[in-house]
Amino acid sequence: xxxxxTMSASSEQMRDKDLHYxxxxxxxxxxxxxxxxKLPVVDVPNFNLIKGQQLAIFGKSGSGKSTFLNLLxxxxxxNSGSIKIDNTDLTELPESxxxxxxxxxxxxxxxxxxxxxxxxxxxxxxxxxxxxGNANEKKAKELLSFVDMSERENSLPAQxxxxxxxxxxxARALANSPKLILADEPTGSLDPENASRSIELLKSLxxxxxxxxxVVSHDPSIINCxxxxxxxxxxxxxxxxxx
Amino acid sequence: xxxxxxxxxxxxxxxxxxxxxxxASLVAAxxxxxxxxxxxxxxxxxxxxxxxxxxxxxxxxAVLGARGSxxxxxxxxxxxxxxxxxxxxxxxxxxxxxxxxxxxAYPIAVGDxxxxxxxxxxxxxxxxxxxxxxxxxxxxxxxxxxxxxAKEALVGSFVAKKLNLKIGDRxxxxxxxxxxxDTQHEDIYVVVGLLEATGTPSDKVIWVPIKGIQLMxxxxxxxxxxxxxxxxxLKGAAGFNLEIRYNRQGNLATFAWPVAATLASxxxxxxxxxxxxxxxxxxxxxxxxxxxxxxxxxSLNERKRDFAILRSLGSSRFIVMGVIIGHAxxxxxxxxxxxxxxxxxxxxxxxxxxxxxxxxxxxxMNLQYEDLWLIGGIILTGLIGGLGAAVNAYRSDLVDNLQPxx
Numbered sequence: 001x002x003x004x005x006t007m008s009a010s011s012e013q014m015r016d017k018d019l020h021y022x023x024x025x026x027x028x029x030x031x032x033x034x035x036x037x038k039l040p041v042v043d044v045p046n047f048n049l050i051k052g053q054q055l056a057i058f059g060k061s062g063s064g065k066s067t068f069l070n071l072l073x074x075x076x077x078x079n080s081g082s083i084k085i086d087n088t089d090l091t092e093l094p095e096s097x098x099x100x101x102x103x104x105x106x107x108x109x110x111x112x113x114x115x116x117x118x119x120x121x122x123x124x125x126x127x128x129x130x131x132x133g134n135a136n137e138k139k140a141k142e143l144l145s146f147v148d149m150s151e152r153e154n155s156l157p158a159q160x161x162x163x164x165x166x167x168x169x170x171a172r173a174l175a176n177s178p179k180l181i182l183a184d185e186p187t188g189s190l191d192p193e194n195a196s197r198s199i200e201l202l203k204s205l206x207x208x209x210x211x212x213x214x215v216v217s218h219d220p221s222i223i224n225c226x227x228x229x230x231x232x233x234x235x236x237x238x239x240x241x242x243x
Numbered sequence: 244x245x246x247x248x249x250x251x252x253x254x255x256x257x258x259x260x261x262x263x264x265x266x267a268s269l270v271a272a273x274x275x276x277x278x279x280x281x282x283x284x285x286x287x288x289x290x291x292x293x294x295x296x297x298x299x300x301x302x303x304x305a306v307l308g309a310r311g312s313x314x315x316x317x318x319x320x321x322x323x324x325x326x327x328x329x330x331x332x333x334x335x336x337x338x339x340x341x342x343x344x345x346x347x348a349y350p351i352a353v354g355d356x357x358x359x360x361x362x363x364x365x366x367x368x369x370x371x372x373x374x375x376x377x378x379x380x381x382x383x384x385x386x387x388x389x390x391x392x393a394k395e396a397l398v399g400s401f402v403a404k405k406l407n408l409k410i411g412d413r414x415x416x417x418x419x420x421x422x423x424x425d426t427q428h429e430d431i432y433v434v435v436g437l438l439e440a441t442g443t444p445s446d447k448v449i450w451v452p453i454k455g456i457q458l459m460x461x462x463x464x465x466x467x468x469x470x471x472x473x474x475x476x477l478k479g480a481a482g483f484n485l486e487i488r489y490n491r492q493g494n495l496a497t498f499a500w501p502v503a504a505t506l507a508s509x510x511x512x513x514x515x516x517x518x519x520x521x522x523x524x525x526x527x528x529x530x531x532x533x534x535x536x537x538x539x540x541x542s543l544n545e546r547k548r549d550f551a552i553l554r555s556l557g558s559s560r561f562i563v564m565g566v567i568i569g570h571a572x573x574x575x576x577x578x579x580x581x582x583x584x585x586x587x588x589x590x591x592x593x594x595x596x597x598x599x600x601x602x603x604x605x606x607x608m609n610l611q612y613e614d615l616w617l618i619g620g621i622i623l624t625g626l627i628g629g630l631g632a633a634v635n636a637y638r639s640d641l642v643d644n645l646q647p648x649x
Contacts, residue, residue, distance in 0.1 A: 096559055115552070118549070130252045
C-alpha cells in the first residue's frame with residue numbers, strides 16, 4: 001500500500017500560502033521539572049494544514065503528540081513560536097481569546113470516557129453548542145442521527161458502550177461547525193472494528209462539513225485510513241540537534 | 244432553560260452537579276436550613292412575643308397594686324399569670340379613681356379558679372366602656388354581661404372552648420389560682436355571656452362581678468374590703484405624678500407604669516436565652532459552611548474531568564467557577580427555603596404554646612422586608628462554603644485533568 005507522508009514544507013500541495021488554514025512556525029514547548037530543569041517536549045519548526053485536509057500523525061506514546069495537539073487547541077501555551085489559524089496567531093491571544101477561538105473554530109475528540117458524565121448524549125452535544133452561545137436542539141439531534149445515536153440521545157454516558165460514547169464525542173466535536181477537528185487517540189479504547197468505523201465516520205463527517213482533521217495516535221495502523229499521514233518523530237525535532 | 248445565555252448554561256450544569264451529588268447537597272442544604280431557621284425563629288419570636296405582649300396589655304397604661312415587684316403586678320393583673328403580690332384596701336381604688344389624669348380605673352380581684360382557669364372579679368363597666376385595643380371594645384359572642392351583684396359569669400373565648408361552657412351552665416369555683424379538687428367553694432355561678440376572641444389574656448379568664456370574689460364563701464372578711472389591683476388608663480402627665488406619689492414618696496402601693504417599659508425589662512432579662520440559641524445557630528451555620536465546602540470539594544474532585552472537558556470545548560475559567568458557585572447557590576437557596584419552613588414550624592409551635600399558656604396570640608411569623616438581610620446572610624453563608632472550591636476550579640489546570648495519553 002502506498003502512503004503519502006506529508007511534510008508541509010516539502011509538499012507541493014501546500015506551497016500556496018493562501019490555502020493554509022493552519023500554519024505552525026518554530027513551535028517549542030518544554031515542561032519545568034521538579035529539579036528545576038526543563039524537559040523539551042515539542043519542537044516543530046514548520047507545519048501547515050490546508051483547508052479541509054485530513055492528516056494522521058502517529059508516533060510512540062509519551063512522545064509529545066497530545067501536547068502538540070493541546071498547543072494547537074490553545075489549551076497549552078507555547079514557550080515560543082507561532083500557531084496561525086485562519087491568519088489569527090493563537091500564541092498572541094490571551095487565554096480568554098484562545099478559549100473563544102477553540103469554541104468557535106475547533107472541535108476536540110478525545111480518547112473515550114471524555115463525555116460530561118451527568119449529561120445525556122443530547123445534552124453533551126447541546127452543551128458544546130451552548131459554550132459557543134449557539135445551542136440548537138434540532139441540530140444536536142441531527143448530529144446524533146449522523147453518528148447513528150438518535151435512539152440513545154437520552155442515555156447517560158455510563159449507559160453507553162465505549163464505541164457509542166466515542167460516536168457521541170464525534171457528534172459533539174462537530175457541534176459548532178468547526179473548521180478544524182483535533183482528535184487525540186480517538187480509537188485508543190476501541191476494538192479494531194469499532195476503531196476503523198469511528199475513524200471512517202469522523203473522516204466522512206469532516207469531509208461533508210468541509211472541516212480539516214488532525215488525528216494523533218500511537219497506533220501505526222491508523223495511517224491505513226488516511227491519504228495523508230506522517231510520523232511524529234519526523235515532525236518533532238526535540239533532541240535531534242544533539243545527535 | 245436558555246442554554247445560550249452564560250447564566251443559563253451555568254445553572255444547567257450546576258443543576259446537573261446538584262443531581263450528581265444529590266444526597267451530599269441535600270445534607271448541606273439541611274444544615275443551612277437548620278441554622279437559618281433557628282436564627283430566624285429566635286429573632287422573630289422574641290420580637291413578635293414582645294410586640295404581642297405589649298399589644299395584649301388590654302389597653303391599660305398602668306397597674307396599681309400591693310407593694311412589690313412591678314413585673315409581678317403586671318403579669319398577674321394584665322396577663323393573669325404569676326401569683327398576686329397581695330391586696331390593696333378598697334379606699335386606694337377610690338382614691339386613684341378620682342385622681343386627676345386617671346381616665347379609667349377598674350378594680351380586679353383574683354384568688355379563685357374553675358378547673359384551672361382564673362376567675363377575675365371586676366366592674367362590669369369594663370366590658371361596656373373600655374377599649375382593650377384602640378377603637379375596639381369587648382364584644383359578646385353570645386348572651387350578656389354579668390350584673391354587678393349577681394353570681395354570674397362572662398367567659399373568655401379560650402375558656403369557653405376548652406371547658407365547653409355554654410350560656411346557662413352552672414359551676415362552682417375552686418379556691419386559689421391553681422386547681423385542687425378539695426378546695427371547691429359552695430357558691431354556684433351561672434354563665435350568662437360568652438366573649439368574642441381578642442387574642443389577649445382576657446380570653447383565658449372567667450369574668451365575674453368583683454363582689455363575687457370579695458364575698459365568696461370561705462374568703463376572709465378582709466378580702467371583702469380589698470382589691471388585688473387596679474387597672475388604669477391615664478392621660479397627660481398623670482403617669483409621672485403617680486409614679487412619684489406611689490413609688491418614690493409613698494410605701495403603701497406599687498404603681499407599675501409604663502407597662503411596655505416594664506415588659507421590655509422582662510424580655511431583656513430573657514436575652515441570655517436568645518443569646519444561647521443564637522450561639523447554637525451560629526455553630527450550626529459554621530457546620531453548614533463546612534458541609535457546603537466539603538460537598539463542593541468532593542463535587543469538584545469528581546467533576547475535574549467534566550470541567551476540563553468544558554474548558555476544552557471553549558468554556559472560560561469563569562464558567563467553570565460559575566458552575567461551582569451555581570451549585571453552592573442552589574444548595575443555599577434550598578437551605579433558605581428550608582430555613583423559612585423551619586421558622587414557620589417553630590413559630591407555629593411557639594404560637595400554640597404561648598397562646599395556650601398566656602392567651603396572647605402572637606402575630607404571624609411571616610417574613611418582612613427587614614428580614615431580607617438575614618435571608619441574604621443565609622444565602623451568603625452557602626456561597627462562602629462554595630467559594631474555596633470555586634477558586635480551586637478557577638485555578639485548576641485544564642491539561643492535568645485531561646490526562647493526555649501520549
